[in-house]
Amino acid sequence: MQKNKNTDNRKQRNEPIGLDFSAGYPMIEMLGNRRISLEGSTGILLYESENIKVNTNKMVISFFGRELSVRCISCSCVEIDGFVTKIDFLT
Helix, strand or coil, X not given: CCCCHHHHHHHHHCCCCCCCCCCCCCEEEEECCXXXXXXXXXXXXXXXXXXXXXXXXXXXXXXXXXXXXXXXECCCEEEEXXXXXXXXXXX
């Protein structure tokens, strides 16, 4: 059985194997259900203690929970703290 040379080269260079996320899709990182970092934000549409809606290029992402707050915001990144109970992806 012959190995795929492209896969072997990626492993040697420590490049991720899988989907290419550079196509404008948002990237979400979660620390449990207490902290969320969302890259690819284009703005906050709704800001309440139980619901925060964030606009991205491809969709609107709605975070539900308790005591939600925006910890940090920049031109393309939003960090949310609180107790997250649900995430909706609206396209």
